[in-house]
Amino acid sequence: MNIIKTSIPDLVIIEPKAFEDDRGYFMEAYKESWFQENFPHIKFVQDNESKSERGVLRGLHFQKPPYAQTKLVRVIQGEVLDVAVDLRKDSPTYGQHESIILSAENKKQFLVPKGFAHGFIVLSETAIFSYKVDNPYAPEHDAGVLWNDPAFNIDWKLDESEILLSKKDAIQPLLSEIEKELV
Numbered sequence: 001m002n003i004i005k006t007s008i009p010d011l012v013i014i015e016p017k018a019f020e021d022d023r024g025y026f027m028e029a030y031k032e033s034w035f036q037e038n039f040p041h042i043k044f045v046q047d048n049e050s051k052s053e054r055g056v057l058r059g060l061h062f063q064k065p066p067y068a069q070t071k072l073v074r075v076i077q078g079e080v081l082d083v084a085v086d087l088r089k090d091s092p093t094y095g096q097h098e099s100i101i102l103s104a105e106n107k108k109q110f111l112v113p114k115g116f117a118h119g120f121i122v123l124s125e126t127a128i129f130s131y132k133v134d135n136p137y138a139p140e141h142d143a144g145v146l147w148n149d150p151a152f153n154i155d156w157k158l159d160e161s162e163i164l165l166s167k168k169d170a171i172q173p174l175l176s177e178i179e180k181e182l183v
């Protein structure tokens with residue numbers, strides 16, 4: 001597995017090694033011993049999976065402390081644009097984001113630390129998204145920020161007319177409205 005740095009500290013891309021042969025491929029998608037060696041402070045406790053149609057945008061989400069989550073995200077089928085926004089108040093890259101194409105084909109994984117808002121948009125006809133989190137779901141600590149907040153200036157790749165949001169995500173607050181609550 002390769003670890004690739006991004007422009008934001010602690011936000012990294014992980015590239016598993018896939019072995020291809022006549023039958024298809026094999027890869028170790030997650031290996032606890034390797035993860036503990038490289039990221040000893042992270043212990044995953046829950047695996048999540050969602051399926052979405054093209055144009056579905058889920059995000060931008062995070063859980064508030066003490067239930068903040070590190071997420072290890074990947075795509076099993078299809079292709080998405082995945083986005084992580086640094087909302088760590090004391091970070092030199094506060095308010096900045098990184099986006100990356102995750103697909104069944106490229107098999108890349110994105111390790112999104114605590115303190116980031118996370119979201120993705122589906123670029124293929126459908127996509128199955130899979131991720132590990134290191135804190136359990138805690139709906140009372142669920143939080144979000146608006147996907148198209150001009151403060152982030154995220155290029156979501158699809159036209160706004162194609163984008164499908166949940167009722168909750170259509171009315172998430174702006175960063176300026178939640179800034180005071182961030183740690």
Ligand SMILES: Cc1cn([C@H]2C[C@H](O)[C@@H](COP(=O)(O)OP(=O)(O)O[C@H]3O[C@@H](C)C(=O)[C@@H](O)[C@H]3O)O2)c(=O)[nH]c1=O
Pocket residue numbers: 048050058059060061062071118119120136137166
């Ligand atoms: C996230 C989550 C949701 N749920 C339930 C609550 C609700 O009834 C249903 C759908 O929830 P949501 O609308 O929040 O699902 P979704 O919009 O897919 O939320 C996810 O979005 C991506 C971008 C993330 O980063 C994730 O952490 C998570 O916030 O599933 C759980 O039971 N456990 C969970 O861990």
